[in-house]
Amino acid sequence: MLLAYEATRDVRVEPCEVATPVADTTGVRLSKPRPLVVPILRAGLGMLEGMTRLMPSAEVGFVGMVRDEVSLKPFTYAERLPKDLSGRQCYVLDPMLATGGSLGGTVQFLRERGADDVTAICLLAAPEGIDHIRDLTKDLDVPFTLVVAAVDDHLNEHGYIVPGLGDAGDRLYGLAE
Numbered sequence: 001m002l003l004a005y006e007a008t009r010d011v012r013v014e015p016c017e018v019a020t021p022v023a024d025t026t027g028v029r030l031s032k033p034r035p036l037v038v039p040i041l042r043a044g045l046g047m048l049e050g051m052t053r054l055m056p057s058a059e060v061g062f063v064g065m066v067r068d069e070v071s072l073k074p075f076t077y078a079e080r081l082p083k084d085l086s087g088r089q090c091y092v093l094d095p096m097l098a099t100g101g102s103l104g105g106t107v108q109f110l111r112e113r114g115a116d117d118v119t120a121i122c123l124l125a126a127p128e129g130i131d132h133i134r135d136l137t138k139d140l141d142v143p144f145t146l147v148v149a150a151v152d153d154h155l156n157e158h159g160y161i162v163p164g165l166g167d168a169g170d171r172l173y174g175l176a177e
Contacts, residue, residue: 001050007121007147008054011035012089034059035089038110040102041078043168044093047121051091063109065102074101076109086114095168097125097148099159100132111140119145126152126161
């Protein structure tokens with residue numbers, strides 16, 4: 001939730017009338033179209049509650065990406081997103097930014113659907129993943145922000161963060177075989 005607070009610093013809001021017990025006043029609410037929170041399955045689900053507690057009226061979509069362990073390239077196996085994301089701010093949840101393949105693929109996927117502002121939120125990152133995302137997003141014609149809690153030393157030959165925390169999905173939900 002602390003990372004969600006930092007990541008939503010520039011969330012779009014609009015004025016609205018609020019009736020208090022003392023007097024009416026003008027407050028703010030999330031602008032329309034509402035922000036879209038996109039956890040990358042399955043590990044990103046562990047970050048979803050913190051985001052929705054901060055922005056309960058945001059919409060939630062899902063992208064299932066997995067990394068081929070030989071090529072280290074991502075591929076999409078599932079998605080549940082609006083077809084048109086024009087005018088949408090999107091917040092991608094991915095606890096581990098290792099090679100940057102899954103996050104990069106998701107950002108490109110959102111951009112192809114018309115998202116006009118993307119923020120990625122990660123708990124732990126490797127410098128190689130940050131560099132990959134920086135290279136990928138520098139040519140996008142949309143604002144991109146990366147919010148990371150900590151940066152570890154490097155990736156090993158298998159594309160895992162060192163020292164890292166292991167597989168985030170397995171740590172949260174156990175090994176699914």
